[in-house]
Amino acid sequence: MSFSLGPNQYGKAGVRLVTVDGPVVTDLTIASALSGDLAATHLTGDNSAVLATDTQKNTMYAFAREYGVGSPEAFGVLLGKHFLSSEIHRAQLTIEQHRWEQFGPHSFRRSGGETRLARVVVTADSVAVSSGLSGLTVLNTTASEFHGFPRDEYTTLPETTDRMLATSVDAWWDHSDPSLDWDAAFSDARGALLTAFSSTYSYSLQQTLFSMGSYLLAQCPSVGEVRLSLPNKHHNLVDLTPFGLDNPNQVYVAPTEPFGLIQGTVRRDGATYTEGPALW
Structure with missing residues (x-):
């Protein structure tokens, strides 16, 4: 008896991203789904082609600060093009915008x-x-x-x-x-x-x-x-310092x-x- 791998994809779902740009509040829930040459991670555990879903999430926050969100369609195109690689052939971004x-x-x-x-x-x-x-x-x-x-020994919330x-x-x-x-x-x-x-x-x-x-x-x-x-x-403000970005109450x-x-x-x-x- 033998088995083969069929269509597959992976990504980060339920990413809650809110930006404040002056009088404009943009509120998004984003899901990414990447597919391509990913058989190795399923069959042998070789993750060399796998862009971590945490990295995908961080990219969404960093791009929101660096480039702004604009329309959900434009933001999706920006992210999708970034996620493509020699192994990732298709990037799908599903974005819900909640109106304020x-x-x-x-x-x-x-x-x-x-x-x-x-x-x-x-x-x-x-x-x-x-x-x-x-x-x-x-x-x-x-x-x-x-x-x-x-404050006691279990308090971590900053003032x-x-x-x-x-x-x-x-x-x-x-x-x-x-x-x-x-x-x-x-x-x-x-x-x-x-x-x-x-x-x-x-x-x-x-x-x-x-x-x-x-x-x-x-x-x-x-x-x-x-x-x-x-x-x-x-x-909660996203810490963007690992990506060389500040966050002046924006993301x-x-x-x-x-x-x-x-x-x-x-x-x-x-x-x-x-x-x-x-x-x-």
Whole structure:
């Protein structure tokens, strides 16, 4: 009985690359797939023709700093031509671009994925209405710090006085008036969350959470309580010094897990609270 090697390819998938160039945020998820004379690595373990997938990832980050990203098509062509060699005959780059809309001097909102929520409980004696949203993904490219936290032998996180802050807002808020213009009320509450996120100089995501909840209560008199769940969607600067490049807050990696999760409730003093939907 004999066996032969059929079509094959290899590459790096799920490469999260975010760049900031002035007022432009570019957010990509990239997958590379290289094929060519690669039988030896499969059959004998000879890796002399194998461009390591980690090298492919590093190239994406270095090229983003050195040449800029531009359009995903142009960036894919640039990478693909670079990856070709005497052994690599075909380079495929699949690039997803995630759209962001600017809504403040350094604030952006990711397009798509947001859901409006409502829960209504009706009895013979009462009507209780809660509104909410999930998946409102926002980021500030600057105006965020994080320092002064306890350090012990397991602490490796560096302190920072300038970082990108990003989160995906899940929120519920409870209404005391069951006869509002609900579309206008939802728009006001959502707008308050965005305004507070954009205008708060943040020293922690916890501080930002309280600022967002407080501003919503200030702008929406019918709301007595708001519950917020804010994952810290980390954006880490890529170390480009091994490639002879600096990185002045321009090229980031955006890992999906693990992540910090900040949750809290902001209440209007003296308000009567209903049992609205819990976030945790």
